[in-house]
Amino acid sequence: MVHSMSGEPTQQDEPADPPSDTAGAVTEGEVIAVEVVSPDGAPNELELRCAAAEKEKKENWDRYLRAAADLENLRKRQKREVEEAKFEAKTKVLKEMLPVVDNLERAIEHATTQTGTNPIVEGVQLVLRQFTTAFERLDVTPIEAAGQPFDPNLHEAISQQESDAPPGTIVQVLQRGYRMSERLLRPALVVVASMKSPGQAPKIE
Numbered sequence: 001m002v003h004s005m006s007g008e009p010t011q012q013d014e015p016a017d018p019p020s021d022t023a024g025a026v027t028e029g030e031v032i033a034v035e036v037v038s039p040d041g042a043p044n045e046l047e048l049r050c051a052a053a054e055k056e057k058k059e060n061w062d063r064y065l066r067a068a069a070d071l072e073n074l075r076k077r078q079k080r081e082v083e084e085a086k087f088e089a090k091t092k093v094l095k096e097m098l099p100v101v102d103n104l105e106r107a108i109e110h111a112t113t114q115t116g117t118n119p120i121v122e123g124v125q126l127v128l129r130q131f132t133t134a135f136e137r138l139d140v141t142p143i144e145a146a147g148q149p150f151d152p153n154l155h156e157a158i159s160q161q162e163s164d165a166p167p168g169t170i171v172q173v174l175q176r177g178y179r180m181s182e183r184l185l186r187p188a189l190v191v192v193a194s195m196k197s198p199g200q201a202p203k204i205e
Contacts, residue, residue: 091185094140094178097131098186102175104128135178143177145170145188154179156187163193 104124111121135141143154150157150168154177163171170190177188 087180087183090138091180094135094138094180094185098178101128101131101135104131105176138180140178140180140185143179143188145173145177145190150190150192154184154187155190157192158189159191160194161191162196164196165193167193167195169193 104127107124108121108128111118111124145155147165148155148170150170155170156177158174161171163169165171169192170188171193172191173188174191175189178185
């Protein structure tokens with residue numbers, strides 16, 4: 001303590017506390033968020049990697065979709081080819097059998113014009129019924145032609161004949177046609193009606 005000149009003691013100012021070295025420091029438990037940004041504002045390396053990965057993912061997905069579509073198209077094409085091969089093989093055999101059926105039908109038609117019962121004709125009819133049953137199991141059906149309008153998808157016109165029927169109507173079937181399921185196996189050979197020629201006008205003398 002310092003005494004003044006009057007003899008009274010005076011209080012000397014106490015020196016201020018020195019500044020703490022921990023002022024402004026981060027206390028325990030605080031988190032510092034650090035943003036990594038390039039000085040010129042351009043995307044950083046992490047962002048570039050994420051963009052590249054996203055692009056690669058999209059390209060891989062597109063390649064997967066294309067590969068899946070190609071595989072499905074391949075399966076459909078192979079299925080069509082197998083079905084077409086089966087149809088061609090079955091068609092080849094059936095076309096060889098159709099002339100036999102034609103001859104049986106002609107024989108029965110000729111024999112039925114004769115009177116009396118003929119065991120041979122009955123035997124031929126039995127064989128024809130067996131062929132018809134086999135065709136039904138193979139989904140082979142005859143094409144209706146007599147009295148029907150001519151259809152180039154089902155019929156093949158051999159000639160035309162003047163008739164009272166409307167022009168274009170089938171008036172005679174020379175050979176029966178067949179189809180298997182929805183496909184044409186053999187067209188029907190037919191004669192188509194044509195318009196009658198007008199009569200000559202009487203002469204006036």
